[in-house]
Amino acid sequence: MSRLKLCVFPNDPIISYYDKGEIKDRYYNPCNTFDEIDIISFTDNDVEESKVQTIAGDAKLKIHSVGRINLKNRSKNVNKILQLVRGIKPDIIRTYNPLVEGWFAANCAKELRIPLFVSLHIQYDGLRNLYKKTSFKRYLGLKYTEKFIEPFILKNADKITIVYKILESYVKRHGGKNPELLYNKIDFKRFSDATSLELPKPLVISVGRLTEQKNHQCLIESMRQVNANLLIIGNGELHDKLSQQIRDLNLQNKITIKKSVPNNEIQRYYKSADVFALAYDTELEGLPIPVMEAMASGLPVIVPYPKNEYSDGLEQVVVFSNRDSNSFAQELKKVLLDSKLRQELSAKSLRKAKEFDIDIMEKREADIYLELLRK
Incomplete structure (x- = not known):
């Protein structure tokens, strides 16, 4: 042959x-x-x-x-x-x-x-x-x-x-x-079985390119109202602008941008977090890889409402939010302050993520x- x-x-x-x-x-x-x-x-x-x-x-x-x-x-x-x-x-x-x-x-x-x-x-x-x-x-x-x-x-x-x-x-x-x-x-087992790192708690993690469509500025702004740390993993054309936004809001003590993490280590960062959030543009994306990786790590997930009939099966699995800082702040606080809700969302994330193994x-x-x- x-x-x-x-x-x-x-x-x-x-x-x-x-x-x-x-x-x-x-x-x-x-x-x-x-x-x-x-x-x-x-x-x-x-x-x-x-x-x-x-x-x-x-x-x-x-x-x-x-x-x-x-x-x-x-x-x-x-x-x-x-x-x-x-x-x-x-x-x-x-x-x-x-x-x-x-x-x-x-x-x-x-x-x-x-x-x-x-x-x-x-x-x-x-x-x-x-x-x-x-x-x-x-x-x-x-x-x-x-x-x-x-x-x-x-x-x-x-x-x-x-x-x-x-x-x-x-x-x-x-x-x-x-x-x-x-x-x-995604490699479900690699994310679900990962070991965690020593990172500040409580921790919100957001992974994605630093571009307009990912809308990290929304998440950064929301952290003014949330008593937690935010780790953003990603790089892109908006890196300097987002870093300046963090300084302008005087949030350097609770928000960190890490430009990159080797793919064979990223699962440990997810595993160290309490919740995943990403305010991406649902006109462009439906189910980004970081959302899938977060679910495989057993994280509660907060993302924007999808376009009608285009949720990619995330109803009853993730927490949907309006794509603005106040809405994200409210949903983050709700999840972070309710341990039972986090456990329920974690179980749902793991079940859904198996479909993408x-x-x-x-x-x-x-x-x-x-x-x-x-x-």
């Missing part, structure tokens, strides 16, 4: 995940389905394969650094990328967004007649609405992709998976068909690859 090869167009260079401590076992090779994983990286020099071999499982990992490619220089690189992928001779091409990386993946798949597997992790219509208010340059870029890039990718995909229910309407609106809901995966999700992802190979 010939060696099975997967060609991946990731969202970012692998070194960015390495630097953030987000390297995960078999992430690109579920159930060790493939013998070789070839990653097309849009950077000049990506991380050494030996440092991130675990993302490919037992397969041979090859990272092809092809230089910085974006929407502006896309046309100049079409033939170069096509020839590279032709030489790799992959059995399937995988991409994780409907933007420039996804366009190259779709173009190669179409030209070389190779199955294309697209997975989506954010609601791009919602992101356009956000950027229209916060970053007009990014908004214009996404208006361009909405017309010329995203439909091409979605229409040419042989398989589309989405990690939240709110993405289904986006896919259908832009020409995609029959997206399958496949949630992100890596064994279940990884097997389904591997089965999708096998289905594409049989076509």
